[in-house]
Amino acid sequence: xxxxxxxxxxxxxxxxxxxxxxxxxxxxxxxxxxxxxxxxxxxxxxxxxxxxxxxxxxxxxxxxxxxxxxxxxxxxxxxxxxxxxxxxxxxxxxxxxxxxxxxxxxxxxxxxxxxxxxxxxxxxxxxxxxxxxxxxxxxxxxxxxxxxxxxxxxxxxxxxxxxxxxxxxxxxxxxxxxxxxxxxxxxxxxxxxxxxxxxxxxxxxxxxxxxxxxxxxxxxxxxxxxxxxxxxxxxxxxxxxxxxxxxxxxxxxxxxxxxxx
Amino acid sequence: xxxxxxxxxxxxxxxxxxxxxxxxxxxxxxxxxxxxxxxxxxxxxxxxxxxxxxxxxxxxxxxxxxxxxxxxxxxxxxxxxxxxxxxxxxxxxxxxxxxxxxxxxxxxxxxxxxxxxxxxxxxxxxxxxxxxxxxxxxxxxxxxxxxxxxxxxxxxxxxxxxxxxxxxxxxxxxxxxxxxxxxxxxxxxxxxxxxxxxxxxxxxxxxxxxxxxxxxxxxxxxxxxxxxxxxxxxxxxxxxxxxxxxxxxxxxxxxxxxxxxxxxxxxxxxxxxxxxxxxxxxxxxxxxxxxxxxxxxxxxxxxxxxxxxxxxxxxxxxxxxxxxxxxxxxxxxxxxxxxxxxxxx
Numbered sequence: 359x360x361x362x363x364x365x366x367x368x369x370x371x372x373x374x375x376x377x378x379x380x381x382x383x384x385x386x387x388x389x390x391x392x393x394x395x396x397x398x399x400x401x402x403x404x405x406x407x408x409x410x411x412x413x414x415x416x417x418x419x420x421x422x423x424x425x426x427x428x429x430x431x432x433x434x435x436x437x438x439x440x441x442x443x444x445x446x447x448x449x450x451x452x453x454x455x456x457x458x459x460x461x462x463x464x465x466x467x468x469x470x471x472x473x474x475x476x477x478x479x480x481x482x483x484x485x486x487x488x489x490x491x492x493x494x495x496x497x498x499x500x501x502x503x504x505x506x507x508x509x510x511x512x513x514x515x516x517x518x519x520x521x522x523x524x525x526x527x528x529x530x531x532x533x534x535x536x537x538x539x540x541x542x543x544x545x546x547x548x549x550x551x552x553x554x555x556x557x558x559x560x561x562x563x564x565x566x567x568x569x570x571x572x573x574x575x576x577x578x579x580x581x582x583x584x585x586x587x588x589x590x591x592x593x594x595x596x597x598x599x600x601x602x603x604x605x606x607x608x609x610x611x612x613x614x615x616x617x618x619x
Numbered sequence: 620x621x622x623x624x625x626x627x628x629x630x631x632x633x634x635x636x637x638x639x640x641x642x643x644x645x646x647x648x649x650x651x652x653x654x655x656x657x658x659x660x661x662x663x664x665x666x667x668x669x670x671x672x673x674x675x676x677x678x679x680x681x682x683x684x685x686x687x688x689x690x691x692x693x694x695x696x697x698x699x700x701x702x703x704x705x706x707x708x709x710x711x712x713x714x715x716x717x718x719x720x721x722x723x724x725x726x727x728x729x730x731x732x733x734x735x736x737x738x739x740x741x742x743x744x745x746x747x748x749x750x751x752x753x754x755x756x757x758x759x760x761x762x763x764x765x766x767x768x769x770x771x772x773x774x775x776x777x778x779x780x781x782x783x784x785x786x787x788x789x790x791x792x793x794x795x796x797x798x799x800x801x802x803x804x805x806x807x808x809x810x811x812x813x814x815x816x817x818x819x820x821x822x823x824x825x826x827x828x829x830x831x832x833x834x835x836x837x838x839x840x841x842x843x844x845x846x847x848x849x850x851x852x853x854x855x856x857x858x859x860x861x862x863x864x865x866x867x868x869x870x871x872x873x874x875x876x877x878x879x880x881x882x883x884x885x886x887x888x889x890x891x892x893x894x895x896x897x898x899x900x901x902x903x904x905x906x907x908x909x910x911x912x913x914x915x916x917x918x919x920x921x922x923x924x925x926x927x928x929x930x931x932x933x934x935x936x937x938x939x940x941x942x943x944x945x946x947x948x949x950x951x952x953x954x955x956x957x958x959x960x961x962x963x964x
Contacts, residue, residue, distance in 0.1 A: 509701065511701065511703040512703045512705060514670050514690070515704075515705075516720075517690045518668060518669070518670070518691070518693075518696070519716055519768065519769070519772055520717055520720050520721060520772055521716070521717075521720040522691065529716070529720070530705055533707040533708075534705075534707055536707075
């Protein structure tokens, strides 16, 4: 117990406290000026907005992938199951380079998309794509065990009681999966907000357009504007914390309606 | 509602779960499908419910082809062995589910639904649990809720798949009695699957004994117990002494000994002799068809369960009445009061 707490404090709480102390060196006025600068606001907007959008896409697509992996037996299922983990395992820089190559104007996917007038690499769309890529395993891996645990008999029961397939999904399956889905959403979101390596390669990093907050922090640090960097970091921390907390409450609420077995 | 099943065949790979099954279920009866696991009884039930489809054969409800309809259209109440309750819904909402998913045109208003659910919860005597969640109930309560949920749609047929299989012995006995009285009350045509012979004999009006995808016998509980049609039924229902014998021209042999038993009209060949354990009468040595030495005696309520080594070397177990005390080492004669002989298939 003591060991766990000490370890947690040293590893997690201490750095967080340090971050806040550092940002306290700024006067409130300075702090406000840094945050309300156009570049900072835009970077935060890009980071949180795209991360949330990507997490939502992952929620939907991840659910579909999980469904296929758990409920269907098809050749290569195990291989697909393993492939889901690739974004976990791949060094983020490698992922970034790969995605950039793929979506660059001459890349396999970039070329046909460019012909359609859609530019992915070096735009916010690229950030979005990278965030989807790195977030997908979080949804799949949190929902998978819960779905495996969900007895197919409850679907048969719903059907024999007269429910259509759609009613069965909406009224029976989704509510049973809700806590896991929310957790997956939160994890994918948190990861996407914090993602750095894979995003900066594909983003283009234009200030105010495709510059993510973590990158801005790095830039400020390299300019020796340490206080600026910590101020942005502190805001990211607080916002992330609030969002995770909110999702956690939501999840608790969903779970309370399904008391543990 | 009558159910008619004709020449039903269902294969899983090379395994024939149903191998040509014919069955007629009368209106309002409570029928038991009894058999060991793998006998095809659950497959038959699921096909009648529309949860599985046969490879060939027919299923008709009141003479109408049921296979043309899916589970949703068949209007059949199905109760699962493991309840299959919706975990995220209260007991009340579970029971109301079938009423709430009805097409808008025929859906009842909220007040009617509430009244109906209340009635059903009263029927299963669990109205006080309406606001609980399934995880907060005992197994027996969950199964009664599952039954109330199935009854909510006013099913034409009620199908129960091993309804008491996951419950402990005491609860199971209570629920058996309760199911029988419930059926007496609502009289919906019902079929339940079980591997427990006692359950089938106690609850059902008629019992269908199945083995290896075929029906071995259909009859009242008395018929299948008193006059088993096949060696399998005799061995499966009730406890029997089973001996491999040889029939040759009206003479029955056990090993090299001739048994002093009538063998009129029996076909010659290898056969099986069945005697109910309590139909073996104990007498002094030399008095009966068999002779043997008592090996082991356990007092078992009204009977002494006695292990006897027959003179030919076979060991059998009989239930002797308590009026004459047996001891290990006694030599006794045994005379079967009733017996049946089936030629080996």
